[in-house]
Amino acid sequence: MNYRNAFMAMLIRDLRIAFRQRAEIMLPVIFFVVVVSLFPLAISPDPAVLKTIGPGVIWVAALLSVLMSLQNLFRSDFDDGAIEQILLSPYPGALLVLARVLAQWCVTGLPLILISPLLGLLLHLDFHIIKVLFVSLLLGVPYLSMVGAIGVALTVGLRQAGALLSLLVLPLYVPVLIFGSNAVVSAAKDMSYNGQLLWLSALLVIATTLGPFVISSALKVSCSYR
Amino acid sequence: MNRPVSSGNAELLAENLSYEINDKLILTDLSLAVRSGEILFIEGGNGSGKTTLLRILCGLMQADEGRISWNGESIQSALLDCYQQLTYIGHATGVKSDLTTIENIRFFSAISGLPASSDIQSALEWVGLSGYENSPGRHLSYGQQRRIALSRLMINSSLLWILDEPFAGLDKKMIEKLQDRFVEHADDGGLLILTSHQSIDLNKMNSIRIHLGN
Numbered sequence: 001m002n003y004r005n006a007f008m009a010m011l012i013r014d015l016r017i018a019f020r021q022r023a024e025i026m027l028p029v030i031f032f033v034v035v036v037s038l039f040p041l042a043i044s045p046d047p048a049v050l051k052t053i054g055p056g057v058i059w060v061a062a063l064l065s066v067l068m069s070l071q072n073l074f075r076s077d078f079d080d081g082a083i084e085q086i087l088l089s090p091y092p093g094a095l096l097v098l099a100r101v102l103a104q105w106c107v108t109g110l111p112l113i114l115i116s117p118l119l120g121l122l123l124h125l126d127f128h129i130i131k132v133l134f135v136s137l138l139l140g141v142p143y144l145s146m147v148g149a150i151g152v153a154l155t156v157g158l159r160q161a162g163a164l165l166s167l168l169v170l171p172l173y174v175p176v177l178i179f180g181s182n183a184v185v186s187a188a189k190d191m192s193y194n195g196q197l198l199w200l201s202a203l204l205v206i207a208t209t210l211g212p213f214v215i216s217s218a219l220k221v222s223c224s225y226r
Numbered sequence: 227m228n229r230p231v232s233s234g235n236a237e238l239l240a241e242n243l244s245y246e247i248n249d250k251l252i253l254t255d256l257s258l259a260v261r262s263g264e265i266l267f268i269e270g271g272n273g274s275g276k277t278t279l280l281r282i283l284c285g286l287m288q289a290d291e292g293r294i295s296w297n298g299e300s301i302q303s304a305l306l307d308c309y310q311q312l313t314y315i316g317h318a319t320g321v322k323s324d325l326t327t328i329e330n331i332r333f334f335s336a337i338s339g340l341p342a343s344s345d346i347q348s349a350l351e352w353v354g355l356s357g358y359e360n361s362p363g364r365h366l367s368y369g370q371q372r373r374i375a376l377s378r379l380m381i382n383s384s385l386l387w388i389l390d391e392p393f394a395g396l397d398k399k400m401i402e403k404l405q406d407r408f409v410e411h412a413d414d415g416g417l418l419i420l421t422s423h424q425s426i427d428l429n430k431m432n433s434i435r436i437h438l439g440n
Contacts, residue, residue: 001310001339009336013325020324020362081318084286090310090339224287 014103054123055184093216274439
């Protein structure tokens with residue numbers, strides 16, 4: 001039994017599959033860029049306006065595109081039976097599931113975080129505000145992925161799970177949205193934003209330590225009622 | 227083949243299993259036992275509960291009533307030991323359409339937690355897939371995808387095999403080869419549970435038969 005090998009095998013498998021479905025994987029990132037860049041056209045190109053709405057727009061767009069990227073997280077594994085092999089593996093389900101979510105985060109969450117400073121520039125945010133935005137997304141997006149994955153694991157056995165998934169997951173996304181965008185707004189007002197970032201870190205730690213166990217149990221439940 | 231079979235008298239025991247879906251009793255008070263060297267062949271028509279029974283036996287589903295034990299220990303406490311010794315191949319093969327034959331097999335092997343007892347190339351020859359090493363799963367037929375899953379029987383030899391319709395989608399020659407492998411596995415002290423609704427000539431194998439359904 002080699003835990004690292006099993007973890008890496010799972011991670012590499014999912015990165016490989018993602019790389020071979022490039023068009024599909026790029027979609028959430030394109031969605032993120034398109035939504036953010038439509039706002040100046042729809043509201044006002046005035047820098048003063050964009051500076052006030054910018055942080056919120058970027059955060060909401062990031063949240064929705066993470067949710068969108070997660071819809072099919074376990075779908076194909078569920079349909080082709082790979083999930084049974086994963087659950088019947090002697091390795092802890094949580095370990096393998098963590099690799100699965102990490103792979104998903106690498107191909108959707110990470111590009112989204114990396115591209116956010118560019119979108120910050122587009123909305124006329126100052127450099128030091130972009131820095132805070134970047135850090136808040138860096139802490140917040142992995143939480144969104146992990147908590148979203150719990151919802152996906154619970155609903156993967158259902159047909160038309162999309163609406164239910166949003167209902168389940170959005171209430172859990174709200175605190176992160178508030179802390180995340182508020183950190184950036186505070187930075188814009190030259191106020192302290194450490195508290196919000198610490199809250200984001202705390203939520204991230206809870207989600208990544210407990211999330212994998214919840215996800216693997218949820219998958220077991222979904223699998224036993226098919 | 228040198229197999230890492232540790233115990234010569236392993237036993238999977240199920241007592242008084244009952245299971246119902248939508249008020250329809252699928253399994254009623256079913257008991258069965260499989261020991262080292264035995265092949266249990268579960269027959270029954272479509273919808274008679276063969277797949278459900280196998281999924282319950284390997285812990286993917288919970289029976290409403292009854293108890294399953296592995297080597298005398300209740301399955302809940304022996305789960306890890308049991309999973310280390312288990313190869314389950316269901317209807318859905320778990321073969322990813324975006325991965326090549328080799329990549330699929332390597333992944334199965336990595337998460338099985340078992341040492342490889344045969345190299346991938348000879349296993350591919352056994353299942354008749356040499357030459358398809360780098361073909362993505364989506365370019366393979368259903369039978370070929372099943373063969374990828376079956377190659378696990380060659381590479382990572384576990385003690386307990388639970389196979390749902392192992393002969394589905396295979397040609398006659400492969401069915402013969404598979405039966406030889408089953409006999410070999412039982413002779414080596416392995417346990418085997420399989421289902422089929424096809425009337426396949428299983429005279430090669432000495433099996434215990436259970437008939438489900440009416």
